[in-house]
Amino acid sequence: MFWQLGILLVPAFFVTVLPPPLALTAVLLFGLLMWLAARLGFLSLARGCARLMIGAVFGLGFSLGRALPEWWGILMAIVAIIGGLACVSKWERRLGLVTDPVKGPSAWGGSEPQLTPEGEPIRVFNHGEIAMGGPTYCDYLFPDGVLLQGLGSSAVFSDDGRYFAAPVPSRQSWGLVLLDRQKRRVYRCENSEFWELDTLDLNGLSGRHSPLVDNSARQGQLDELLQTANVVDLVAVVDLWLEPGWYPAHVPQTFERRSADGLQCLRGELSLPTTFRDLPQPLEPLSSPRYTVSINEQPSGLTMAADTPVIWSTDQRALVCQAQEQSGHPRDDRYWLWHVDSGWRALPSPWVKSDAEPSFYWHELLSLDEQHVHIASYLDYPRPSSGRYGYRLESIHSDTEIQAGHNAEGRMQVAEFQLTRMSIAMPLDSLGRRGDSFIETQPMLGGVRAHLVWLADSHDGLGAYRCEIGDWKLPGRWLLDHRVSDCGRYLALLPFTDSMPLATRAVVVDVEHRRLWEGPDMWTARVLDFRDGCLSLAVVAGALDEGLESSALQRFNIPAPPIGSDPAFFHPNGRSRLFYDTVELQVTDSQLYRVAPWRQVDRPQVANADGDFIQPAPDHQDAAWLFGSETEYADSWVRPDTPRLGGYLLTASGCALSDLAPSMVWSADSRYLALTRMATDATELCGNYRGWQLLLLDVQEHTLRVHSQWLGNRPLFEGFDEKYVHVRCFERDWEAEDDDDDDDDQGSLRAFALDLLLKLPAEQLICQDGFWLRASQTHLAPAWRALTLPSVDYFERRSL
Known part of the structure; x- marks a missing residue:
């Protein structure tokens, strides 16, 4: 770029200082050099002379402007430059240096050649x-x-x-x-x-x-x-x-699957079509080859893939596999049963789905006995959208990562979540009707599995099932959704209630002592997880009117009706959307009790601390409750290393603030609370996409001060004594997994003098409905008043 600019500016400067006659001579000289270079075939040199000529044209215009008086000079300069550039362009075309480009097809598609030059289709x-x-x-x-x-x-x-x-x-x-x-x-x-x-x-x-x-x-x-x-x-x-290498060159011609006793042999022979060109995917017969199947040298009229599992019965006289008739489509595989006495027989679909039930799929064959074929399956993971809050259940069909706890500073602990595995037991004489097959859960203590046997459907399409664990037939009817605990001792079930689209509680089955524990009443939509004795459920807590903006302060404005009410509340109406929350139940030896959705901490939390928490003041006469903080993406992905923002703060003394990060610390005398905020639109202010601010809340005088300087990244408070606030800031705004290493980002410690912070301009909070709010947020007082306070001593004293 600088070279191209120099080619224009250098001749323009030197020609400008020449008198107009010499300036015109310079322009003509460059034009002559262009002609000579083009005649000798040096087209690159000729184009270079054209660039010099353009610079000389500008110089000629400036030379005329200097030589002629007042506005005449300006006018002649403009005319000379415009006319000169036009002459240069015409001269380039005359010499063949510039031609009108012929543009071919776009690289972004839409104009690929459809015909060969001979007119045949491509x-x-x-x-x-x-x-x-x-x-x-x-x-x-x-x-x-x-x-x-x-x-x-x-x-x-x-x-x-x-x-x-x-x-x-x-x-x-x-x-x-x-x-x-x-x-x-x-x-x-x-x-x-x-x-x-x-x-x-x-x-x-x-x-x-x-x-x-x-x-x-x-x-x-x-x-x-x-x-x-x-x-x-x-x-x-x-x-x-x-092209060699662009297709499977070595496709096996045959394969064999023998029974364990060696008496039966299934054999497959490669079957290729006579033409590939007319297939939707011409290379599919090579990339996914099909084989004609015979057993004991008797043709079957079926084709299958070479890697298709073949499951032999325990007596080795029968098998089940996935195959299709030779005239079928490669994606039309179905289950086929072969028996030494009766030959081949197609089996129906192993399960008849209901749209109202949890989504699941099946494929892998597990085993074959005298009466049933067992097929592996799983239940989806219905995680509430947008973190712990959401207005729909995301149906996840793969193992994933979930939050499984916190350390002392609030960092999220991540664990692997595995889908609920189960199997379908399909009778060999099934006619493909709903209820012909039953569900087997994952193994529990002693290897026993629970059986869920379909009984009937409600008018909403929810199935009612009988649950059997060995010779123990559980009383009542149950939904299909279930989860075996990680220890194998417990089975979580949802009771079926006729005319209700949701369960009204969760029940935990103690397999070891053959007892049932009923959870508290709640509108339970799905079972989420069951680990470390803690059962996670997705429940409907209320609904939010369309048009209202959701926030952690108000996730719903219509509470869910009492148990046993009209189920119309749960049907889509276009006027509101159901709010799904996550509730955890802890299993003890005598009951199921609801776990508080917050944790109490004894030290300042990191900027990427996850979840709701209560941080008591040193004198235990006040406490700060932070809730609703999310990553800037506010999605359902597990992001343990990303800072949280947008949280709401309520102190037991009544101060209510919003848009805060989890990093906070009480002063030693419990009067002040140092807070942080992360702004995601701070480019103009601090030169960075993110900007961190330090705030000081006086819970006695009900004032708020904001420090004028921006903090570093990911602040972590390390103390607040009588004179200073100590905060550590880091080089990165996210916490890498190896931050414990000595050579990694250890941050730098800063100290803010309390007397200087108290000299900052103070914003007086306004008391509204018993809450101290910023003047710009007094309209939120009704939402704060409707908030359910934590059931702990600090906030119970406030409610009194």
């Missing part, structure tokens, strides 16, 4: 993007069976139709592919300059580089590109021509 499919919204790639299937995969959308043919060229999009370094259609030979060039191709003729390949940046022209001689490329000859595979 099949273009399997489109994709190298990044979200980035250049596209696709596969090209030519009429003669040549298949090229993963090429860019900007593709061209040569003028004589012999060559086909296309770039290879990449996140790092692009490539270029040339196809010799006569010899069926592919040239792969390590050339990252061509993003879009325009023409391919006797002069070579022309195109452009990086259309989103400079769209600069690129050219390459065809013979040079071919000589420096990696060359491969295409290989005939059935009716396709493929």
Whole structure:
């Protein structure tokens, strides 16, 4: 860029100081040099002279402006520059230095060649993007069976139709592919300059580089590109021509599955179609080959994949596998039973779903006995959206990470969450009706499994099930949702209540002592987890009217009705949305009791502390309750290292603030509370995307002070004595997993003098409905008044 700027400025400066006649001579001289260089074939030199001539034209205009008086000089300068630039442009075109570009297909797709030069159709499919919204790639299937995969959308043919060229999009370094259609030979060039191709003729390949940046022209001689490329000859595979390495070259021709006693043998022989070209995915017969199946040399009329599990019965005289009839679609596999006496028989779908029940799938065969085939399955994980709060249940169908506790400073402890595994026991004589099969839970103590046997459906589609654990038939009817505790001793169940879309409580089955523990009444939607004796449930606590903004201060404005009320509250109405909360029940030897949704801490919390907590004052006459803080993303992902923000604070003395981070500390005399806030729009103020502020709350005078300087990253308070507030700030705004290492980010300690903080301007809080609020937040007083206070001594004294 500086070089290009210099080419313009240097001649402009020197020509400006010349008198107008000499300045005009300089312009003409550069024009003559352009003509001479072009005639001798030095086109690059001629283009360089054109840049010098442009600078000289500006110099000529400035020279005229200096020589002529007042406005005449300005007018003549403008006329000379505009006219001179027009002459330079026309002279460049006259000499052939500039031509109107012929733009080819876009790298972003939509204009891929659909016909060969001979007019035959090209099949273009399997489109994709190298990044979200980035250049596209696709596969090209030519009429003669040549298949090229993963090429860019900007593709061209040569003028004589012999060559086909296309770039290879990449996140790092692009490539270029040339196809010799006569010899069926592919040239792969390590050339990252061509993003879009325009023409391919006797002069070579022309195109452009990086259309989103400079769209600069690129050219390459065809013979040079071919000589420096990696060359491969295409290989005939059935009716396709493929590049070696772009298809499975070694597909097993046969496979065998023998019974344990060796008396029965299932054999598969590779079955390939006579043509690949007409298939939706031409290479699918090679990437996912199918095999015709025979058993004991008797044809079955079925096909299956080589890696399909085959489950033999305990007496080795029967088997179950997934297969399909030879005329079927590869995705139409179903379960088939073979018996030595009766041959092959198709089995129905193992389970008839109800949309009102938890979502689950099945696939893997586990075992086969004389009466049932057992198929592995699982229940989804219905996590409330947006962290611990949400207005829907996210159906997660994979093992994931969850929060499983906190350390003393509030850091989230992460544990692996595994979906609730179970199995479907399908009778071999099943007719595919709802209730033919039953559910087996995960093994519990002694390896015993609970059986859930379908009885009937409610009008909402919820199934009622009988639960049997060995010879113990549990009283009552139950929903399908369940969870075995990590210790195997307990089974969590939800009772079925006719005409109710939700359970009204949770029940824990003590398998060891054959007892049932009932939890407190609550509208229970799903079972979430059961570990360390703690049962997690998703419950409906209320509903929020549409149009109202959700916050931790007001997640719902319509409380859930009492148990036994009209179930219409839980049906979608378009006027409000149900609010799902997470409730934990602790199992003891005598009962289930509800765990408080907050924890009490004895030290300042880190900036990325998770969850709600109460931090008592040193004299235990006051306490600070922080709740509702989330990461700036406010999503359901586990982000243990990310700072929290946007929290709400309530002291037992009645001070109510919002938009705070978890880092706080009480003064030694319990009068002051040092607080922090993280702003995510602090660029103009502190030069960073995030900015941290120090605040000082006086709980006696009910005043709030905000420090004028910005803190460092991720503040952590280490003390607040009679004179100073001590806070440690770090280099990074997130806490890496290896921050305990000596060589990692240990931060730096800062001390703020209390007497200087007290000299800052103080904002007087206003008492509204018994809460001390900032003047701009007095409208939130009703929401604070409706808040349910923690059941601890500090806040119970306040409520009195």
